[in-house]
Amino acid sequence: MPRGEATPGRVMAQVAMVMNLDKCIGCHTCSVTCKQTWTNRTGTEYAWFNNVETRPGQGYPRRYEDQDRWRGGWELKRGRLVPRSGGRARRLARLFANPELPTLDDYYEPWTYDYANLTQAPLGDDLPTAPPRSQIDGRAMAISAGPNWDDDLGGGPGHTAADPVLEKISDQVRLEYEQAFMFYLPRICEHCLNPSCVAVCPSGAMYKRIEDGIVLVDQDRCRGWRMCVSGCPYKKVYFNHATGKAEKCTLCYPRIEAGEPTVCSETCVGRLRYLGVILYDADRVGEAASVEDEQGLYEAQLGCFLDPADPGVARAAEEAGIPHDWVTAARESPVHALISRYRVALPLHPEYRTMPMVWYVPPLSPVVDALTRTGHDGEAPESLFGAIDTLRIPLAYLAELFTAGDTEPVEAALCRLAAMRTTMRRVNLGQEPDPDIARSVGMTEEEIHAMYRLLALAKYEERYVIPTSYTAEHGSPVDTGCSLEEAGGPGMYDPDGFHTAPAAPPAPGTATAPATDPSGASLAGRLNLLNWDGRGRPDGLFPRQEGPA
Amino acid sequence: MNHLHTALWGVLPYLAFTLLVAGTAWRYRYDRFGFTTRSSQLHEHRLLSIGGPLFHAGLLFVLAGHVVGLVVPKSLTERMHVPEWLYHLNALAVGGTAGLATVAGLAILVHRRLRSPAVRAATSRSDLAVYPVLAAVLVCGLAATATTLEAHPYDYREGVAVWFRSLFTLDPDVAAMAHAPFVYQLHALLAMALFTLWPFSRLVHAFTAPVAYLARPYIVYRHRGSGTRPAPQHRRIG
Structure with missing residues (x-):
């Protein structure tokens, strides 16, 4: 074993996603195409498996990150990992009314417009309007919230101040921050390694797929106890009020099984999403999620991931029934590169201890913009590196999002992005390459160029490296057609x-x-x-x- | 004892039981997707958080009371030297309280179903059939409990309970039930009506109480393609 690492225990494969926040323009194309694909039905009008929220902001559902209120995720109790909403007995005791379930008002009341009034209104002096009607009870309503109500701070400071992440940072910083920065955060289900929604489901209807790690709801076993909705700290399980069943982001598994990217990735105009395979050691997950120090969770999760280039890992993976093309795909995985090799991608809220598998490249643009506004050259290496260090405010905020408040990994990631920017600037301006820039962030010039290719050029085939599906029980790829091809299924x-x-x-x-x-x-x-x-x-x-x- | 009594207390219970079992099996086979609580908590949570637990917890106590009252024969408690007055005091106090809680819970739930527009809009036709029967069963049962306050109350352990147990030996004691007071007879009839409605309404969720959760590991893993749907066609029932 060349790397001298311990033999991996139980190797499992996971299809994971990375989003490059620098490129998100907040156009909501992902949300809209996702909605058209999955949630354009009665009962799911309010549900957005993919949503884009403006940060700082309250998010959707509003203030979902306030776990003192919603009690999602896990917590350590005397060293043992238990769902924050309590153990099994407490959950069954709360079966008849879930005290931590958000109401429709926490999301928003979906509406349509009474278009018939435009043509059927009696003749009069005023132009007829199409008044809003609730899609829940059909009554006239005043629209007071929506899935992206504080988009671009549209809700004003009143909305922004209620951001639970901002509340953790001091008042003075908050004020400054509101004037200075804004970025978009697209969110889907995290398809966690340690999913708390699965843990709290009393019926056992929710499960994690062994082959690709996608977390799904068995619609025939779900009984509508609604515990998953409150158990998920990201509030990415929704209750279909028409069918009485939980529904969630499926990572477009019928597409993934066919080797195609999810709808949100495929239609992303910023080309900011990456999909690929990650091999991990399932035996290390429980231990990693129980790390005492919240700020150690990011490193602990990194420690669960295996290096697919390691022959020992590849052998263990194939022994575990993972097909050869999955191991090959894991080696070419852009997600593995951004997370483990370049270390520019970070998990969203690791402190929930669910081991999320949709990671984010933090945005450097707010720093560059702020620098340019103050009259500096926003892309000159000396000022940019200095700015990342001195502009503590975005750093603190990003750290609250991605590393439980530890600014060091965020700073390191931003510095690598800054190094990439300044290195490529020298190339574009025809200046001499300066290997010191790459060296200062612990990378080589070649790695910088490879990262540039992945992040800036972002070719389709390099962004999405998805092997076609297999069934672990048989160990060989099988073509079973589309998983949704059945009578009455979506699109049938x-x-x-x-x-x-x-x-x-x-x-x-x-x-x-x-x-x-x-x-x-x-x-x-x-x-x-x-x-x-x-x-x-x-x-x-x-x-x-x-x-x- | 006439043909009507034979039909009501000798035949009807078996018909109701057959419908309950066969109907549930049929629905599980053809509409597993329909086995759900169809919760309306998303629409309204304040009244539900009082009414829901009150109704359900009360109902569990009522169920336990029926098991004690109908299944445990009088000879057993006599052999255990439980005095008659203590038994009935317990039945009246615990049973009466549980019954009152259940009725109060149901009243809150019905009130919110009628008054909250979103919940009202989410009400199905099977709900409209179930709620009146459920309310009538509860009120009748509570009234029957109240009759034990009389000076010389009817001893249901000598009548109704004997008939109930005789049903399971396939030798129904029709006479025992035929001589019971009207309120007991009505309660039994309405209960049979409820059991026939059971498989075809949201009440089926009671059969899927998640007791196995207590013994399950937290994280569930499944193979892709395992647990494929049993029935090709899905229809909504209830």
């Missing part, structure tokens, strides 16, 4: 005239042939463009050419 409509494949047009001259309309296209030959993959020219796309009569 009842066959009717509109959704079936274009039927052959009736033979001319038969008695049953309908009278052809002037365009020559009959309704039976209509094409549903939603089912078109964009390749070729399907039948029925254009009206049929009328032959000479």
Whole structure:
């Protein structure tokens, strides 16, 4: 064993995500495409498996990070890891009314508009309006909150001041911060290694998939006890009030199984999301999550991850039933590179002790912007490194988000990003390369260039390295088709005239042939463009050419 | 003793029981997705946090009371030298309190279902059938308990309980129930109606009480593709 590391215990694979916050422009494309894919149904109007929140800000649901109130995640009790909302007996005692469940007002009351009024209002002097109607009870309502209500601080200082992360920083810092910085934080389910939502589910309906680590809800076993909603500290499990079942981000598993990125990643215009495999030692997770010092949790989680380049790890992985192409994918994983090799990605709220697996590259732009505003050259190495150190405010805030308040890893990550910026600036300006810049952050020039390629060029094939699915029981990749292909599943409509494949047009001259309309296209030959993959020219796309009569 | 009594106390219980078992099995087979509490806590939580625990906890005590009153024969408590007055005082105090709590809890829950627009909008047709029957069963049972306050109360342990136990030996003692006071008979009839509604309403969630949670490891791992859905078609029932 070349690295002299201890033999890994139980090797498991996890499909994980990294988001580069420097590139997020807060356009909400991820949220909208996710919603169109997963939660555009009755009962999930208020649910956003993916949401983008402005920081500082309260988030969605509002103040979800206030764990004194919602009691999500885990806590250490006499050295033992227990859900913060209490052990098994306490949970069953609270079965009939969950005291820590957010109400709809903590999210927002979903609404639609009474568009019919636009055309049906009686004739009058005033232009008719489309008044808002609640999608919950159908009554007229005044809109007072939404999923991104404090977008770009739209809610004003009153909203921002209630940010639970800001509350941890001192008052003076808060005031300054509100004037100085703003960035976006896109959030999906963290697909944690130690998921507290799974732990608190009384029915055992929630589970972590062995093959890829995706955390899912078995809809047939969920009984609607709602404990997962409060148990998740990120509030990323939602209660479908129409079906009475919990639903959550699925990491678009039907796409992941086919080797494709999630919908939020695929449609991200900033190309800031990375998907890849991480190999980890499942035997170390419990110990790592029970580290006494909250600020040690980031390092402890890093210690669970295995180096796929290590032959010993690769051998142990294949012995554990992980296919060869998954180990290969783990070696090329952009997520592993950003988290373990370059150490620029950090976990969101490790202090919840759930071992989250969606990590973030902290934003350097606020620092550069602040520097430029003060008249300095925002990208000159000497001023930029100095600014990261002296601009304590964003550092403290970012540290509260990503490292339980320890500014050192955040500072190190920002310095590596700054080194990348200044190194590439020298390249662009045709100046002599300065290897000292890379050396000062503990990297080589080659590593800086590789990181630049991954973060700045961000090629599609390098951002998403996803092997196709396998079943661990059989140990070999199997093609079982789309997991959602079943009667009544999402996107599986009842066959009717509109959704079936274009039927052959009736033979001319038969008695049953309908009278052809002037365009020559009959309704039976209509094409549903939603089912078109964009390749070729399907039948029925254009009206049929009328032959000479 | 006539044909009506035979039908009501000799035949009907078995019909109700068959519907309860077969209906639940059928629903579990074809609508496992429908086994849920269909909670409305998301819409309204203040009244629920009082009414929900009051109703459910009261109901568990009521259930325990029925087990003691119907299943334990009088000879057993006599052999254990439990005095008659103590037994009935206990039944009246504990049973009466639990019954009152259950009725009060149900009243709060029904009130919020009618008055909170969001909860009202989430009410299904099966709820509309279940709530009146449930309320009637509870009120009748409470009234029957109250009759034991009379000077010479009806001893249900000599009548109703004998009939109930005889059902399980497949030799129903119709006479024992036929001579019971009307309020007991009505309570039993309404209870049978409730049991027939049970599989087809949200009441099925009672059969999925998560007792196994107490013995389960916290984190559940599953293989991809394990536990595939049993039924090809899903329909919503209840």
